[in-house]
Amino acid sequence: MTASDHSGAAVLVVGVGRRDRGDDAVGPMVAGRAIELVPAGVTVVERQEPADLIDTWAGAGLVVVTDAVRSGQRPGTVHVLHACRGPLPVHTGAGGTHGLGLAEVIELGRALRRLPSELVVVGVEAQRFGLGEPMSPQVKAAVELAAKTVAEVVRAG
Amino acid sequence: MSDGGAPAGGQAGNGGSGGVSRTLHVPMLARVEGEASMHVVIYDGRVSEVELRIFEPPRFFEALLRGRAFTEPPDITARICGICPVAYQMSACQAIEDACGAIVPPPLQDLRRLLYCGEWIESHALHIYLLHAPDFLGYDSAIDLARDHRDLVERGLRLKKAGNAILTVVGGRSIHPVNVRVGGFYRLPTADELRGLRATLADALADALATVALVAGFDFPDLTHDCEYLSLRPAQGYPIDAGQVVTGGGLAFPAAEFDAHVTEEHVKHSHALHARLHGTDPYLTGPLARYALNSAALSPLAAQAARDAGLGSVCRNPFRSIIVRAVEVTYAVEEALRIIDSWEGAAAPSVPVEPRAGTGYGVTEAPRGVLYHRYRLAADGTITDARIVPPTSQNQISIEHDLRAFVQARLGLPPDELTRQCEQAIRNYDPCISCATHFLDLTVEHR
Numbered sequence: 341m342t343a344s345d346h347s348g349a350a351v352l353v354v355g356v357g358r359r360d361r362g363d364d365a366v367g368p369m370v371a372g373r374a375i376e377l378v379p380a381g382v383t384v385v386e387r388q389e390p391a392d393l394i395d396t397w398a399g400a401g402l403v404v405v406t407d408a409v410r411s412g413q414r415p416g417t418v419h420v421l422h423a424c425r426g427p428l429p430v431h432t433g434a435g436g437t438h439g440l441g442l443a444e445v446i447e448l449g450r451a452l453r454r455l456p457s458e459l460v461v462v463g464v465e466a467q468r469f470g471l472g473e474p475m476s477p478q479v480k481a482a483v484e485l486a487a488k489t490v491a492e493v494v495r496a497g
Numbered sequence: 498m499s500d501g502g503a504p505a506g507g508q509a510g511n512g513g514s515g516g517v518s519r520t521l522h523v524p525m526l527a528r529v530e531g532e533a534s535m536h537v538v539i540y541d542g543r544v545s546e547v548e549l550r551i552f553e554p555p556r557f558f559e560a561l562l563r564g565r566a567f568t569e570p571p572d573i574t575a576r577i578c579g580i581c582p583v584a585y586q587m588s589a590c591q592a593i594e595d596a597c598g599a600i601v602p603p604p605l606q607d608l609r610r611l612l613y614c615g616e617w618i619e620s621h622a623l624h625i626y627l628l629h630a631p632d633f634l635g636y637d638s639a640i641d642l643a644r645d646h647r648d649l650v651e652r653g654l655r656l657k658k659a660g661n662a663i664l665t666v667v668g669g670r671s672i673h674p675v676n677v678r679v680g681g682f683y684r685l686p687t688a689d690e691l692r693g694l695r696a697t698l699a700d701a702l703a704d705a706l707a708t709v710a711l712v713a714g715f716d717f718p719d720l721t722h723d724c725e726y727l728s729l730r731p732a733q734g735y736p737i738d739a740g741q742v743v744t745g746g747g748l749a750f751p752a753a754e755f756d757a758h759v760t761e762e763h764v765k766h767s768h769a770l771h772a773r774l775h776g777t778d779p780y781l782t783g784p785l786a787r788y789a790l791n792s793a794a795l796s797p798l799a800a801q802a803a804r805d806a807g808l809g810s811v812c813r814n815p816f817r818s819i820i821v822r823a824v825e826v827t828y829a830v831e832e833a834l835r836i837i838d839s840w841e842g843a844a845a846p847s848v849p850v851e852p853r854a855g856t857g858y859g860v861t862e863a864p865r866g867v868l869y870h871r872y873r874l875a876a877d878g879t880i881t882d883a884r885i886v887p888p889t890s891q892n893q894i895s896i897e898h899d900l901r902a903f904v905q906a907r908l909g910l911p912p913d914e915l916t917r918q919c920e921q922a923i924r925n926y927d928p929c930i931s932c933a934t935h936f937l938d939l940t941v942e943h944r
Contacts, residue, residue: 391657
């Protein structure tokens with residue numbers, strides 16, 4: 341996985357999250373596995389700071405963001421959300437551990453008219469985010485399905 | 498990651514002894530990094546307790562560092578905070594190099610200061626425009642602000658991007674720079690790469706000055722504190738990457754004496770340790786302290802911007818810290834341009850650093866305040882002990898003290914409005930509370 345600025349990539353996959361924080365690692369984990377599943381030429385990056393996404397996806401056509409989400413469903417549940425069709429559900433997003441969460445950044449991008457032409461969030465239902473905690477088994481087990489989902493979204497796009 | 502939290506203004510009754518209590522739960526503070534809660538106890542119409550409950554990670558990382566190689570702290574501690582990784586890297590490098598007796602030559606020190614300027618610009622721009630300005634302009638969030646004032650938010654994002662550009666060129670990537678190592682850098686940026694930043698920074702300087710003018714026009718609630726200020730003071734210039742520790746009371750000491758002057762204590766309501774000077778006196782570090790103790794060291798342009806914004810040589814209203822941040826962005830952009838324009842290259846990307854048994858100390862100015870690192874090394878460079886004192890734990894007692902006065906003067910406000918104003922007040926200190934969620938659950942208890 342590369343972590344440099346890939347503004348302008350036609351198809352971009354972004355794994356959001358922090359690897360030290362339990363299930364928050366699932367975004368980077370899914371993105372890392374998706375590298376092996378997506379067609380050549382698709383750019384895959386990792387970000388810990390959601391506020392950087394607006395610049396990261398500048399100029400991209402299709403962007404798939406994968407992140408941990410918490411909505412009260414069973415841990416490991418994979419969500420697919422089409423962000424360009426409307427605001428994310430309130431209980432999904434606000435990702436990561438930073439000043440702005442994923443849902444806030446997406447809505448900020450919408451307000452600024454700086455969303456990519458297609459933006460899909462592949463979220464994995466998570467349950468624990470403690471510093472130094474391992475990923476929970478259900479979430480870890482969902483990485484493969486989520487990565488395949490990312491690849492399907494990319495191919496369909 | 499976070500969920501939707503409890504509904505704003507939800508109430509639960511019953512509680513404290515000797516009277517009726519009310520508990521108010523509010524989901525927030527979404528715009529402060531990390532997770533925090535605030536608990537206020539009001540007894541007989543007076544604020545008797547204010548507890549800011551902070552959950553912060555340095556203790557975990559101190560344990561993680563023990564047994565690791567002396568070359569690892571810059572990379573490991575950069576993971577503590579997504580907003581200020583350079584600060585952790587710089588304090589770590591300084592401390593390890595001190596322990597090993599390594600001297601980093603001036604060109605590499607300049608490059609480190611340039612990298613640090615990038616982080617200041619990025620972090621302050623994020624805080625000013627996306628976290629704090631919405632409070633002053635009457636919006637719930639940067640999203641709502643962007644709908645009505647797209648140009649303002651775009652300016653903030655441009656500034657943030659300018660800081661990120663420095664981090665990418667010098668640090669290797671914009672978040673958690675990978676190019677920093679003990680002794681210097683893995684790779685030097687080319688002169689062309691540095692010159693390539695110039696146009697972006699020239700635009701950023703105009704944006705920074707416009708930012709000072711913008712925030713100077715905000716309405717600021719009345720609040721004046723009298724706490725002790727603590728910051729660095731370098732031999733030259735405004736404090737960023739180096740300097741001795743100074744206080745408003747006249748103390749001046751090197752990083753090696755930090756432990757002798759600053760003690761930390763556990764308190765029951767917070768995972769964070771609380772720092773005091775000499776075991777008794779709370780103090781504040783961060784923009785207000787830096788400015789009060791170093792305003793004479795600002796560049797002429799930044800100093801003029803401060804004067805135009807109505808700042809004297811000292812500012813004691815925490816709400817006006819947003820002006821100081823804007824002035825500091827101006828200074829950081831200018832400083833970045835100065836370093837780029839004077840860059841003549843370096844003999845090597847790094848100097849050799851050989852391990853030896855000993856203790857090293859490092860202290861730098863993170864955007865939100867002084868960040869202290871101490872490492873003890875075995876002869877082979879294995880870390881035997883680590884101590885990290887982040888700015889937020891140093892500020893916590895003073896924040897609580899300020900909030901007590903702030904809440905006392907606003908007890909008549911409806912709960913929702915009191916909560917909103919408390920959130921705005923907490924954001925004055927830009928607390929960095931890296932954790933897994935970012936909600937402030939405010940609890941107000943009437944007894």
